[in-house]
Amino acid sequence: MSTHRTFLSAIHKMSASAATAAAATLLALSLVSCKAKVIPRITTIAAGYDHPLAIMVDGSLWAWGNNGDGTTTNRNTPVQVGSAKDWAAVSPGGAHTLGLKSDSSIWAWGNNADGQLGDGTSTDRNTPVHIGSGFMVPAK
Numbered sequence: 001m002s003t004h005r006t007f008l009s010a011i012h013k014m015s016a017s018a019a020t021a022a023a024a025t026l027l028a029l030s031l032v033s034c035k036a037k038v039i040p041r042i043t044t045i046a047a048g049y050d051h052p053l054a055i056m057v058d059g060s061l062w063a064w065g066n067n068g069d070g071t072t073t074n075r076n077t078p079v080q081v082g083s084a085k086d087w088a089a090v091s092p093g094g095a096h097t098l099g100l101k102s103d104s105s106i107w108a109w110g111n112n113a114d115g116q117l118g119d120g121t122s123t124d125r126n127t128p129v130h131i132g133s134g135f136m137v138p139a140k
Helices: 002-012 017-031
Strands: 042-047 053-055 062-064 075-080 087-092 098-102 104-112 127-134
Touching: 002 098, 017 127, 098 127
Parallel strands: none
Antiparallel strands: 042 053, 053 062, 062 075, 087 098, 098 104, 104 127
């Protein structure tokens, strides 16, 4: 775990393109340690301060690192966030994540001390909560 944390700390200090490449490398290394798990192909990957996320071909969302998966458990291998398979985009922040689903709804979870989740509260959320709908979904 300390190797992953060191790697993730280094990602935080990189440019966006370098961080994405580094996160992809970390994912590849993490997947090697998932020996018995078959993980589908990645379509999108994003790196937050300490929790990278990946959207797979089937629309499922996977996370690892510091609580990016909707739990309070740190993960050193990817785990699926919920069971939804309609994620279109994801943007991890310092200690929170925003996600866009294919129906154009926005979801948020994580630290919410300053109201950064946009749900009208300052309550931390371990699992994705619906924030709004009717937003543009990026073309693939």
